[in-house]
Amino acid sequence: MKLTIRKQKNITRFFRKASFIGIVIGMIFVLVASNEITHHQFARTAQPLNVCSITGSSPCIDTSKETTSKPFIPNPELNGKQRFLSAVSQKLPTIPQPGTYEYTLLRTYGAVFVNQDVGIKLPPKNILVNEHETQEFQSTLTMVHVDNTNDCYLQKSAADALNKAQVKQHIPLKSGYGSGDCTRTFNTNLRFWQKYANNQTLAKVQQGKETKILGLVAPPGTSQHLWGLAIDLRVGSKEQRKALNQNGWFQTVENDVPHWTYVGLTEDNLPLFGFKKQAIRGIIYWITPL
Incomplete structure (x- = not known):
């Protein structure tokens, strides 16, 4: 009888120890699991810091999207x-309808x-x-700033590409300085328009009755120069054209000889x-298909 009671006490102690050990193990498991969940949640929600420097008056540029964006x-x-x-359509929220003034402008200046x-x-x-x-x-x-000029500025990518072309070939501005x-400012665009055209001409362009003027001067508020993606140059050799083309610069406005547009594509990708590749008086233009 005493032996049986002693055995029962031993068994009781055993189960108590086992229960205690089980509780401890359970607590450890919960703590580890909790820590693991927190770690995974952090891994999912933490975003990489964007590190950029500010030089002069230029704004700090967020490059996080640039590294993940895929070209269309x-x-x-x-x-x-x-x-x-x-x-x-990847750039403009609304595509202009054929026959409208906006569609005419997209056909002429929409390469960018x-x-x-x-x-x-x-712009939107x-x-x-x-x-x-x-x-x-x-x-x-x-x-x-565009190298070898006094006060010529373009959007950074356009200027960088032009400066790379300038390393290979000296390419002066149309005016030289x-x-x-x-x-350009809006008022400069307007001043150029008023030099070559007037309100009656603008009305004809808006009605689709006049388009030749667009190869000479852009109507107010419509020039690629307003967007920092165009430049007027004096280009006289195949070597200069090749250097520009290799860096994404092309002539896209029919009959506007000094006007160059930063398209940012290789020549092979333009088609x-x-x-459409079009030769006019010995000059190759890449025209929109509208």
Whole structure:
């Protein structure tokens, strides 16, 4: 009888120890699991810090999107017009309807809207209505000085590409010195228009009755120069053209000889985005397919 009672006490002590050990193990498991969940939650929610430097008055640029953005590639099974518009639709919230003034402008000056360079910024529409709206948009741009000029500035990607071309070939501005060849104000755009045209001409362009003037001067608020993505140059050799083309610069406005547009594509990729190669008086233009 005593032996049985002793055995029972031993068994009781055993189960108490086992129960205590089980509780301890359970607590350890909960703590580890809790720590593991916290770790995974942090891993999912923590974002990498964007480190950028501020030089002079230039704003700090968020490059986190630049490293993850993938360039848009048009469907090669579409026709040229469809490929071009599919690329434009990635940049413009609304595609203008055929026959409208906006559509005419997109056909003439819309080459920049297929640019896949994530470093550039485009306006949400292709007409800036006044100086205030123009300044408001331009204040959001990161501008860089063009080498070998006095006061010529372009959007950073465009300027960097042009400066690379300048390393290979000296390419002077059309005027030789002025900022008017580069990024322009609304009032400068208006002044150029008034030099070559008037309100009656503008009305005809808006009605679709006049388009030749667009190869000479852009209507107020519509110039690629307002966006910091165009420049007027004096180009006289194949070597200069080659250097510009190799760095994403092309002539895209028919008959506007000094005007160069930063498209940011290689020449081989221009047809993929719907551009048509057209030779006019010995100069190669890449025209939109609209």
